[in-house]
Amino acid sequence: MKGNELDDIDRKILRTLSRDGRISNQKLAETVNLSATPCWHRVKALEDAGFITQYAALLDQRALGLPETVIIEVTLERHDDEIFQRFGDALAELPEVMEAYLLTGEYDYLIKVAVSGTDGYERFLRQKLYKIPGIRHSRSTFTLRCLKRVHSVTP
Amino acid sequence: MKGNELDDIDRKILRTLSRDGRISNQKLAETVNLSATPCWHRVKALEDAGFITQYAALLDQRALGLPETVIIEVTLERHDDEIFQRFGDALAELPEVMEAYLLTGEYDYLIKVAVSGTDGYERFLRQKLYKIPGIRHSRSTFTLRCLKRVHSVTP
DNA sequence: CGTGAAAGAGCCAATAC
């Protein structure tokens, strides 16, 4: 992969694989109107160039007993590097935390967690999040409904 | 799958598949200390019971030219069903929108979008988001760094 | 970029234990 330009076929390959990561090379080649060999070469090139980072099974958080998604915004006490480092590391280790971002603006962090109801949420806060030192303030928002959720941007 | 209880092997299968969705049944069986046949039956049962919703290739948004992640909170003008319905539908169709939630609390929606820099962000706002009627107020926050991002909760 | 061929690996069902 020389220039990072993708043509229409590459994009179609990526779109197809992002919907079905287990599609066989043959079927993939059919859907993008290519024969098997060049299709396979393109897929390998896309993997090597970093467009495809991982193949994964996506799990249903509801089936796993964590149906609620809560957004938590957090501000830390003091803004020194060590506090930030420790807090980020501690967050990443919590299994309930699905996403965590360092922010510009009013709050320092935005965290998305999966919990089981309000009691699961309270347990997470008291037993997990508030055990991490350095939190000055936090604001939680329950999500009522998920309107859209894609694992990858659409190429 | 009768009772929705997962044993340790089921959880290990799910964890392994969520890391590598293309692992062969043989290797999967090895890693969970099972022989191929029962391992395959468990995987099928987990799929049928809805624990595994999809197999997917995960794409790198940076490689695809949309390195920035922006969080946008939105409040709508009037809170009637049709406005909500239209707004949700319109959001879901925008390719930049990776996640969109209906919220409790101060704002109506939380949206996560992938854009290319501040100019890509401005283009998204003016040409896409603000074209959807009904927005009263919005607040954007750029993410500086992603500390954690998992596609599925850890079983 | 394409075809065709061919070896090897893995899938999956049907066995029997």
Add this chain to the structure above:
DNA sequence: GTATTGGCTCTTTCACG
């Protein structure tokens, strides 16, 4: 639950246009 068998498909690589 394990082990084995066998037909089958898919993968992967090769030579070649």
